[in-house]
Amino acid sequence: MSVTAAQGFTAAGVAAGLKENGNPDLALVVNQGPRLAAAGVFTSNRVKAAPVLWSEQVLAGGTVSAVVLNSGGANACTGPLGFQDTHATAEKVADVLGYSAGEVAVASTGLIGLRLPMDKLLPGIERAAAALTPDGGEGAAIAIKTTDTVHKTAAFRSEDGWTVGGMAKGAGMLAPGLATMLVVLTTDADLDAGSLDKALRAATRTTFDRVDSDGCMSTNDTVLLLASGASGSAPEYAAFAEAVRAVCADLAQQLVRDAEGASKDIRIEVVGAATEEDAVEVGRSIARNNLLKCALHGEDPNWGRVLSAIGTTSAAFEPDQLNVAINDVWVCKNGSVGEDRELVDMRYREVRVTADLAAGSQSAVIWTNDLTADYVHENSAYSS
């Protein structure tokens, strides 16, 4: 049910030796056609890794034959030589598979500021190419893991015969624009690059872009959507866009549930906003409040920290009209004490924070995680 759920795709994951522990670290996803249409969205960080700079150029053409992804090194902040490494990676895939390098997207994840061991990566590509199969999606998903504890895949099958499938990796540096992650989606629907681009941007805007696990934006975020047309079915745009959104939402949820060190998945819904932008700004401010994230970790329904986070935004609201619910108990009404906080049951992993700005009818949902000692331990010991 991964990137090979749709017809017309093969994939593989191998251990090229980039990771010291010998785990799989190189994935290849190949579009067998007949179409080679593609779209991509990338990190909005101005410090972009070499593979992001490369793949942005590739995607500008709207055609992708293959995607090569590696864990074990981000190839970010590696200068012109790092960009040459990405170029050589694409050339190697093109050589082995008989494509043009300009149609090979590259994605990398791992430590920033280290060159990739090309003497291991290039032979790994040959082995991955030799291992390509129509059921290699799971292996590919496993090979892109970094601190992920599980690999992440999803798929949607239409009754009309077309499918959208995908894989994702991401556990830390999760923040909007995008969350720190690599995602490859595939479909056998027969659609052109323009339709793919429109559907992908619409889907990421309300899914991956609204996961804000730790407020840190990566240099490597990449989300690709490849279409083979192999089903022979050309779906209505709306139905296809909804399928892409559903698969992105599924994968985004898996990222939240596997966030580094987290013990709570926190769903922040901002309602009553004057504009959707206001709702998103307030949601992100709440999601990034370390004190609140600690309180929710401790199962303390500390609504004062929600209000102090809202108060730092430029959204339209009056302080004495704000309402906040935690797990559906309205602990803050009209900017002051509401229902008894003892009524809030926080035993479960999911926590729902609802902030009502009482300023309009717009809303947005942002997902984040709690802040835990395990997060600190993982990120003070692991260089990433």
Add this chain to the structure above:
Amino acid sequence: MSVTAAQGFTAAGVAAGLKENGNPDLALVVNQGPRLAAAGVFTSNRVKAAPVLWSEQVLAGGTVSAVVLNSGGANACTGPLGFQDTHATAEKVADVLGYSAGEVAVASTGLIGLRLPMDKLLPGIERAAAALTPDGGEGAAIAIKTTDTVHKTAAFRSEDGWTVGGMAKGAGMLAPGLATMLVVLTTDADLDAGSLDKALRAATRTTFDRVDSDGCMSTNDTVLLLASGASGSAPEYAAFAEAVRAVCADLAQQLVRDAEGASKDIRIEVVGAATEEDAVEVGRSIARNNLLKCALHGEDPNWGRVLSAIGTTSAAFEPDQLNVAINDVWVCKNGSVGEDRELVDMRYREVRVTADLAAGSQSAVIWTNDLTADYVHENSAYSS
């Protein structure tokens, strides 16, 4: 060397019973004149505690006879009744001391969203007034502590016979605009409220406003400067402003050094910026990057996380011209690998991060702390 270092001030700290553990929790600072000039700056959080709303009105008049401060409760998000409690507190001080309530500033700190126990607070004011002495500054500084492990005082004595002294509290919710803190500064210099206001705003802009311990902005931040004129000396503005800045810088450093759970004090200096605003924006972005704060906690000179933080800003820079030093080792040059990271000695509490944007000649310094398991523990167990 606290708020009673300057002539013309008395102070006291008592245990009114607001804190369950029986520690001192109520402080009174009284200006005995002959002048009663004052200035104040307050949190820029739009959700403001009742004492902030009250004291902003008081300070608009430029005259303050007394300041009453309590720990054990923030009186924030307590609605109209909370504001009435603040008003009653000022009235009580005015009654006991024979002043007008409109000249009594109020500051509170502690848990948001709980009413203050006025049946304990009002009798406490009587006892504090009875205990006022010209050497009560230390006692007052102790009474405003919350999670602070030490009380914080500072003073500057001019050779011309005038003094600036002060006290501060603050250990968590430290973020700009201002850091979460209560500060009272006093001077016996003979200056009007306009000069005090100008000197105080200039001083806080580059001291308290550039402490960003945990990115969380409080509802209660208050910094007051009171002048008694008791020295009979009217200093040059420049000399006085520098003294105020020095005392603020001293107290701001004490806040950083006592930040909740911190094991590192991190000095982030942004140089080569096109504008001071750019330097501050970049400094804050670095200061708020949880992954970097974890890495520095683990004594890992992870410059990649510095670059990824810079990349989220709108400051003028080119990614391939960025330089980063950690403890004076330029581990990143021209956006890529620089000197050997093994050369960075991170054994000491102070860590210096220097980010060179190579885009101009402006600079700024922001202070923050590392992110630790102790911070998580303290803030998931303690409701504040």
